[in-house]
Amino acid sequence: MFKPTNNTQVAVLVDDVVKQFNVAAVPVWRKLIRRSHQAAENGNSTELKARRGKEVITAVDHVTFNVQQNEIFGVLGPNGSGKSTLIRLLSTLLLPDQGRIEVFGLDIEKNDMQVKRLINRVSVDAAFFKKLSPKENLLYGARLYGVSGPEANRKAKEILKRLGLRESSYTSPMEDMSRGMQQKVAIARAFLSQPIVLLLDEPTTGLDPRSKLEVQAFINELRDTHNATILITTHDMNEADAICDRIAILDEGKIVALDTPDGLKKLVSHNGQTPSLEEVFMQLTGKELVEKDDLTDFVPEKVLA
Numbered sequence: 001m002f003k004p005t006n007n008t009q010v011a012v013l014v015d016d017v018v019k020q021f022n023v024a025a026v027p028v029w030r031k032l033i034r035r036s037h038q039a040a041e042n043g044n045s046t047e048l049k050a051r052r053g054k055e056v057i058t059a060v061d062h063v064t065f066n067v068q069q070n071e072i073f074g075v076l077g078p079n080g081s082g083k084s085t086l087i088r089l090l091s092t093l094l095l096p097d098q099g100r101i102e103v104f105g106l107d108i109e110k111n112d113m114q115v116k117r118l119i120n121r122v123s124v125d126a127a128f129f130k131k132l133s134p135k136e137n138l139l140y141g142a143r144l145y146g147v148s149g150p151e152a153n154r155k156a157k158e159i160l161k162r163l164g165l166r167e168s169s170y171t172s173p174m175e176d177m178s179r180g181m182q183q184k185v186a187i188a189r190a191f192l193s194q195p196i197v198l199l200l201d202e203p204t205t206g207l208d209p210r211s212k213l214e215v216q217a218f219i220n221e222l223r224d225t226h227n228a229t230i231l232i233t234t235h236d237m238n239e240a241d242a243i244c245d246r247i248a249i250l251d252e253g254k255i256v257a258l259d260t261p262d263g264l265k266k267l268v269s270h271n272g273q274t275p276s277l278e279e280v281f282m283q284l285t286g287k288e289l290v291e292k293d294d295l296t297d298f299v300p301e302k303v304l305a
């Protein structure tokens with residue numbers, strides 16, 4: 001298996017990456033109504049032609065950055081700014097339309113199998129066999145990553161202990177566990193295979209404050225004990241401030257700022273007062289971070305082939 005050498009510094013390289021999606025255009029009848037209103041206002045009836053078709057959304061727009069080995073790198077951005085698309089590109093679930101992505105010098109398109117072994121993606125709703133127990137899920141994950149039977153057993157037990165799970169829960173269905181604990185089991189899968197790059201898409205969204213802190217501590221522990229490189233997306237400014245070494249702020253698919261939390265604050269500080277990251281974000285994007293519930297624009301069924 002590929003092992004990065006000690007002098008490898010760049011864990012993830014993203015170079016001028018673009019990803020676009022074709023989506024269904026605004027329904028024709030809605031366009032017609034809108035345009036007929038405009039036409040009436042302008043006294044111009046030729047405006048009534050509305051075309052059925054596709055619209056192109058640029059979810060990731062010429063994005064360039066790199067993540068250093070052993071770094072915790074945060075990606076912040078409002079709903080629809082391209083965070084998850086970026087994570088999906090890095091985890092080889094999507095291919096870029098333009099640009100280059102490398103993980104420890106391996107091109108994600110040319111060496112996708114090798115790259116897959118180096119990364120572990122956990123999304124906001126971690127994928128599990130909910131009817132299976134945490135232990136069964138961990139063993140299944142271990143075998144997928146090629147860890148041998150006895151080794152997988154030993155590691156699964158060690159992880160479950162470290163997570164603070166009661167022994168009786170080791171074998172109860174995952175669906176009976178709290179979301180925070182489920183999320184921790186998902187992240188803990190990284191301990192099994194020791195992937196070198198962890199891609200965490202909003203791992204703490206929807207967790208109560210205590211579970212949130214526990215998951216954050218766990219992420220820090222993984223970095224320290226497993227020499228992991230972590231790329232995390234979040235809407236939580238305090239979280240980004242607390243755990244990230246550097247943060248990229250994404251807006252409409254573009255990086256509008258990239259620096260350490262302190263560097264970002266200096267960027268917009270005025271009258272010598274240190275702003276919060278929340279204020280930095282507002283100034284750079286002119287937007288507030290919106291909650292998931294407000295997301296109305298993405299309707300997967302409307303996506304055209």
Ligand SMILES: Nc1ncnc2c1ncn2[C@@H]1O[C@H](COP(=O)(O)OP(=O)(O)OP(=O)(O)O)[C@@H](O)[C@H]1O
Pocket residue numbers: 021022023057058059077078079080081082083084085086292295297298299303
């Ligand atoms: N599979 C897809 N097909 C079509 N459009 C998509 C697809 N995935 C994402 N998009 C669009 O790309 C843009 C970026 O979406 P993405 O999910 O990456 O944003 P996000 O920053 O993760 O948002 P959130 O904070 O809500 O998770 C949005 O406009 C979204 O509607």
Ligand SMILES: [Mg+2]
Pocket residue numbers: 083084085201
């Ligand atoms: Mg997302």
